[in-house]
C-alpha cells in the first residue's frame with residue numbers, strides 16, 4: 472500500500488510533510504518506528520494525520536471493528552501511603568484520621584455489589600469475565616502476609632473471580648517491607664490467588680521524572696523488573712502512562728520505548744506479556760504538583776502516538792474515567808480498541824476532582840454510536856458471551 476493511498480489526511484505543512492510522510496509510509500508498511508520517528512510524532516499537532524496513522528494500526532490489530540470492555544470494579548484496600556507522590560490527592564500519611572484499611576467484610580461487600588450487577592452470571596464468572604482491580608497505598612505495616620490473607624480470603628469466597636492486583640510499585644514496597652525478592656513476592660501472591668498485575672504506578676518510566684514526582688516509589692528498573700518477573704512466570708499484565716506534568720516530549724517517547732523493549736523480550740520468551748496499554752493525563756486537583764491541565768487534543772495525540780509506537784501491544788484502552796465518555800469514545804479513532812473496565816467505583820483520580828463513571832449500558836451505547844460492536848472480554852482479551 473502506498474502512503475498516498477493509506478492516508479487521506481497528509482500533514483498540513485511542507486516541513487511536516489518532509490518529516491512525517493516517511494513515518495507514515497513505515498506505519499502503512501507495518502515497519503517499526505525509531506525513537507526519532509516517535510519524537511517527530513509527539514511534536515506533531517495535526518490531529519487528523521495522527522488519528523489516521525493510529526487507525527491504520529488499530530484496524531490491523533482488530534479488523535472486525537469490535538470494541539471490548541470488562542465487567543470489573545476497583546477496590547482500594549488502603550489509602551495509607553508513605554510514598555508521598557507529589558501528584559497524588561488520594562494518599563493519607565500513617566496516623567491521619569482520614570486514613571483507612573478496609574476489613575475483609577468491607578471488601579466482600581464491594582465484590583458482592585459487583586456480582587449483583589445485572590448481566591453478571593456464573594458463565595461470565597467462570598470465564599474470568601468478572602474482575603476486581605485491587606490497588607492501594609504503600610502502607611508501612613501491610614506486608615506480604617496481609618495480601619496473602621486477603622487474596623486467599625477472596626479466592627476461597629469467590630473461586631471464579633479474576634484477581635487483578637497490586638501494581639509493580641506496591642509489589643516492590645511489599646518486597647522491601649517483608650525482606651523478600653520480587654520473585655518470592657510474585658510467587659507467594661500467585662499461590663494465594665493473584666491472577667494478573669495491573670500497570671499502575673508507571674507514570675513516566677524515566678528516573679529524572681520519577682525523582683521529581685514519585686521519589687518514594689519504584690524506580691524505572693524496579694517497575695519494569697516486576698513486570699519482567701511476572702511475564703517470566705506466565706502472567707499477563709497491563710501497562711500505563713500518566714503524562715502531562717514534568718516530563719518532556721522525548722521522555723514520553725522513552726517511556727513507550729521502554730515498554731516496547733520489555734514486550735519484545737517477553738513475547739520472545741513465549742510466556743506472559745502485556746495485554747494492553749492505557750494512558751491518561753495528570754489530574755491536578757488537590758495535589759502538590761502544579762501543572763497546567765492537559766487537554767483533549769493532548770489525550771488524542773498521545774493515544775495515537777502510543778498506538779503506532781507500541782507495535783507489539785495487542786490492545787489499547789481509552790480512559791473514560793479521566794476524560795469522560797465523549798472523549799473516551801473519540802479515542803476509538805486515535806488507536807484505542809477497548810473501553811477498559813466498568814469500575815463501579817474509583818477513588819484515586821476522583822480524589823483529584825475527576826471522576827466520570829458510566830454504566831455498562833452507557834459504555835455499550837458509546838461503542839455502538841461510534842460505529843463499532845461492543846464485546847465483553849476477560850483480562851486475557853478472550854471475547855465472552857454475556
Ligand code: SF4
Nearest residue numbers: 552554556559562608
Ligand atoms: S500514587 Fe499511590 S504510591 Fe503514590 S502517594 Fe498516591 S497512593 Fe501512594
